[in-house]
Amino acid sequence: MARRRDAQGERFVYGSVLDALGQGLYPDKRHVIREFVQNACDAVREYERQTKRSLGAPIEIRMAKPSITIFDRGIGMHRKLMRQYRYVGFSEKDTAFDVGFRGIGTISGIAVARSIIVTSSRLGVPKRYRVVIDADGMLDKVRSDRNPPLEELLHDHTEVETEDADPDEHFAFVELHKIREDSQELYERGVLSDYLRRVLPVPFDPGFGHGEVIARRLRLNVPDFFDVSVTLDDEALYKPYLTNLLAPEFETIFFGEEPDSPALAYCWYCMHASKGQFPDKKTRGLAYRVKNFAIGTPQLTRETLWDATPERAFYFFGEIHHLDRELVPSSDRGQFEDNTARKRMYAQCKRVARVLNRKAGIESEQRRFDEVIKETKTVLASRERELATGDLPAEIQDDVQYEIRSALENVEKRLKRARSKRKKTERDSALIKEGGRLTKQARAVLRKLSRADAKGDLYDIAKAVRLSQQARAVYDVVIEVLREELGAELRKLERILRALHARLGQKLR
Amino acid sequence: MAIRFTRNKQVIRDLQCELIEKHLGQSLGYLRYFGLSSPGMRDVQDWAPLFSSFQVAERGAETLEWRDQHELIVNAALSGLSRKIRLLRGDIDDIISSGCDSYGAAVEYPVDVVSLDYSGGLLYREGDRIPRLEAIGKLIEQQPFLGHAWLLFISMRFDHPLDGEIKRTLENIRTELKRYGRSADKVIDAAIDHPRDEVRFKIYVPYFVNQVAARARMRCQTDKPVFYEGNKRARMMSFQFYLSHDARTVAPRFPQERLVQIINAPLREVKGGKLSEVTLGMPKLVSAESQ
Numbered sequence: 001m002a003r004r005r006d007a008q009g010e011r012f013v014y015g016s017v018l019d020a021l022g023q024g025l026y027p028d029k030r031h032v033i034r035e036f037v038q039n040a041c042d043a044v045r046e047y048e049r050q051t052k053r054s055l056g057a058p059i060e061i062r063m064a065k066p067s068i069t070i071f072d073r074g075i076g077m078h079r080k081l082m083r084q085y086r087y088v089g090f091s092e093k094d095t096a097f098d099v100g101f102r103g104i105g106t107i108s109g110i111a112v113a114r115s116i117i118v119t120s121s122r123l124g125v126p127k128r129y130r131v132v133i134d135a136d137g138m139l140d141k142v143r144s145d146r147n148p149p150l151e152e153l154l155h156d157h158t159e160v161e162t163e164d165a166d167p168d169e170h171f172a173f174v175e176l177h178k179i180r181e182d183s184q185e186l187y188e189r190g191v192l193s194d195y196l197r198r199v200l201p202v203p204f205d206p207g208f209g210h211g212e213v214i215a216r217r218l219r220l221n222v223p224d225f226f227d228v229s230v231t232l233d234d235e236a237l238y239k240p241y242l243t244n245l246l247a248p249e250f251e252t253i254f255f256g257e258e259p260d261s262p263a264l265a266y267c268w269y270c271m272h273a274s275k276g277q278f279p280d281k282k283t284r285g286l287a288y289r290v291k292n293f294a295i296g297t298p299q300l301t302r303e304t305l306w307d308a309t310p311e312r313a314f315y316f317f318g319e320i321h322h323l324d325r326e327l328v329p330s331s332d333r334g335q336f337e338d339n340t341a342r343k344r345m346y347a348q349c350k351r352v353a354r355v356l357n358r359k360a361g362i363e364s365e366q367r368r369f370d371e372v373i374k375e376t377k378t379v380l381a382s383r384e385r386e387l388a389t390g391d392l393p394a395e396i397q398d399d400v401q402y403e404i405r406s407a408l409e410n411v412e413k414r415l416k417r418a419r420s421k422r423k424k425t426e427r428d429s430a431l432i433k434e435g436g437r438l439t440k441q442a443r444a445v446l447r448k449l450s451r452a453d454a455k456g457d458l459y460d461i462a463k464a465v466r467l468s469q470q471a472r473a474v475y476d477v478v479i480e481v482l483r484e485e486l487g488a489e490l491r492k493l494e495r496i497l498r499a500l501h502a503r504l505g506q507k508l509r
Numbered sequence: 510m511a512i513r514f515t516r517n518k519q520v521i522r523d524l525q526c527e528l529i530e531k532h533l534g535q536s537l538g539y540l541r542y543f544g545l546s547s548p549g550m551r552d553v554q555d556w557a558p559l560f561s562s563f564q565v566a567e568r569g570a571e572t573l574e575w576r577d578q579h580e581l582i583v584n585a586a587l588s589g590l591s592r593k594i595r596l597l598r599g600d601i602d603d604i605i606s607s608g609c610d611s612y613g614a615a616v617e618y619p620v621d622v623v624s625l626d627y628s629g630g631l632l633y634r635e636g637d638r639i640p641r642l643e644a645i646g647k648l649i650e651q652q653p654f655l656g657h658a659w660l661l662f663i664s665m666r667f668d669h670p671l672d673g674e675i676k677r678t679l680e681n682i683r684t685e686l687k688r689y690g691r692s693a694d695k696v697i698d699a700a701i702d703h704p705r706d707e708v709r710f711k712i713y714v715p716y717f718v719n720q721v722a723a724r725a726r727m728r729c730q731t732d733k734p735v736f737y738e739g740n741k742r743a744r745m746m747s748f749q750f751y752l753s754h755d756a757r758t759v760a761p762r763f764p765q766e767r768l769v770q771i772i773n774a775p776l777r778e779v780k781g782g783k784l785s786e787v788t789l790g791m792p793k794l795v796s797a798e799s800q
Contacts (some may be wrong), residue, residue, distance in 0.1 A: 060586065060591060062591060064582075064595070064596065064614075065612050065613070065614060066598075066612045067582075069582060069586075071586040071591070115575065117575065117579050119579065119580075119583050130579075169587075171586070171587060173582075173583045173586055175579055175582070177575055177579070234592050
């Protein structure tokens with residue numbers, strides 16, 4: 001059967017897709033800024049790659065109403081790239097090397113600004129180019145002209161201009177001009193700064209004591225790792241960090257279990273030095289990173305990697321840098337595209353969760369052992385003092401013996417566990433030493449206690465206030481009832497007893 | 510790309526720089542600038558080491574305002590001056606008069622150097638109003654901060670036909686002098702009839718600024734006015750004023766410079782990059798004793 005040719009000049013894409021692309025892909029307007037900064041990062045990297053020189057100058061983001069500008073001194077764009085800047089969905093970027101590669105980042109600008117003006121000059125090219133995208137014009141036309149074809153819109157509402165320039169010049173300057181009313185939140189500097197610090201490949205904060213060590217390890221182990229200076233209204237942006245944490249540790253995750261399996265991801269993490277989760281809910285946890293751009297939030301790693309005890313994800317703070325080039329971030333960088341690479345990554349990176357859970361478990365155990373040692377020390381010191389001064393009430397001799405025996409059992413149990421570890425840390429050794437010393441001390445106190453009655457080292461209120469036999473009998477009944485009522489609450493019983501002794505002492509001496 | 514000044518303009522710039530160093534030398538590096546900028550921002554770039562901030566007004570071409578404004582901030586970024594430069598979008602006269610630009614960004618006072626380097630004339634009218642003069646008056650009113658001293662540079666082009674404003678003002682000056690027993694007929698007539706506008710503006714502009722300054726309780730010293738040929742052979746004139754706040758009274762003061770000083774002040778010309786004093790055949794106002 002003969003096929004019919006399609007009518008010439010038929011159009012397949014129409015203007016309303018602009019609105020959908022702009023609004024739908026970027027409901028969070030801050031993502032739009034990120035898109036442009038991604039381009040700037042790619043340009044900076046390309047410059048450093050080509051010239052083998054470090055750029056030095058930061059990417060500058062400025063907020064000056066009615067515009068927001070992003071300026072970089074990267075490699076710059078030549079005419080072809082500037083023309084392509086106006087295309088939708090076109091990109092010749094290398095997914096292996098570049099961050100932005102879908103060719104929709106520029107169009108994202110129309111979601112927040114009435115026009116986009118880009119001026120650029122490429123290193124080695126004696127020209128400066130300017131692209132102007134009249135976003136308002138396009139969207140008005142879509143509404144008024146019954147959704148004209150996209151090509152027409154882009155053709156009629158974008159232009160490229162050229163002028164002479166110094167061939168040594170290299171930069172790109174993006175102006176999002178006339179930020180829309182519904183995007184004014186972008187001018188909230190604190191909010192934008194906080195977001196950008198978390199997602200951009202900015203350096204570690206100089207105040208983060210472990211930053212240098214971590215950065216060095218990342219450079220060694222993550223082939224395309226880089227960080228770039230970014231300023232927002234002249235304030236340098238650094239990655240947020242937490243305090244009160246232990247020294248960083250590092251994990252490489254491999255594609256498979258074979259010995260020559262290549263690395264799939266590289267992880268660094270710091271554990272909370274105090275018990276439990278870090279209190280800072282925004283910064284705690286591990287963040288996925290691709291080319292040092294954050295993908296999603298730490299909540300994503302928690303949901304995708306932790307099958308058991310997910311609360312332990314927030315005992316840690318760190319990053320997982322992905323090396324698999326088949327792993328593709330989603331357009332909004334909130335997730336990864338669902339493909340084989342993602343499945344593989346989740347499966348292999350769950351090892352991180354297991355390792356961290358184990359560490360959290362060990363740390364928890366060590367911390368608990370430490371607490372038990374402290375509690376036992378306090379109890380032993382207190383009881384030894386009472387025995388020495390004769391202040392321990394006779395009524396609770398058995399209870400105190402039970403208290404010390406329980407503490408001793410607890411210490412011995414943890415001691416046994418610590419001694420049985422194959423790899424002992426310094427902390428383990430210190431706890432074992434201290435635990436060992438405490439068990440000896442506890443046994444000594446128990447021995448003293450068992451002889452205390454015979455030696456008269458216990459406090460006998462009946463003797464102290466010379467209770468008659470009958471009074472003694474009444475007193476014993478009272479103590480019996482108290483014991484029944486209070487059960488195992490030794491502290492309460494002891495408090496009541498001491499109060500009774502004090503009153504009886506006052507009244508009857 | 511930065512555009513070089515003409516030789517004559519460079520002389521003006523050097524004069525202005527000398528005044529900055531003379532009057533504001535103790536604050537070099539921390540000065541605050543407000544005004545217009547030359548194409549390519551060459552003026553701002555040259556003075557960048559003296560200033561900590563520049564508020565630069567850029568109107569842009571009608572319906573294409575964004576183009577020149579964009580160009581300005583690109584050049585600011587390329588010259589590493591973005592941190593110091595604040596763009597005020599719109600006509601500078603409107604900005605001064607309203608106190609903010611087309612997008613509501615307010616002018617931040619006080620400033621130390623104001624440069625009104627107009628590419629056009631000073632006296633263009635909008636109905637009954639002369640917006641440029643009104644703006645200068647409003648500007649001076651915004652600056653009376655206690656103890657504050659600052660420089661005002663005005664450059665203008667002779668491109669508007671002389672209207673009655675200058676003539677009426679000269680007549681007012683004649684009347685004022687007469688009131689004080691001085692006959693200025695010879696000088697005023699010579700000024701009114703003189704073929705060169707420079708002669709009339711030499712009196713008018715300093716008189717105007719002195720009067721407005723006095724109302725705002727400022728002392729005003731006028732540097733000798735200069736005329737020159739600018740870009741594309743445009744006839745230009747440049748004025749430099751040093752104003753300082755006088756806190757001694759609440760009531761406005763009399764202008765610091767007397768009319769005699771203003772009338773008799775020398776006129777200078779820059780020609781071929783060389784500065785010289787000229788009279789253009791104007792008589793001086795003689796002292797009362799010799800009349």
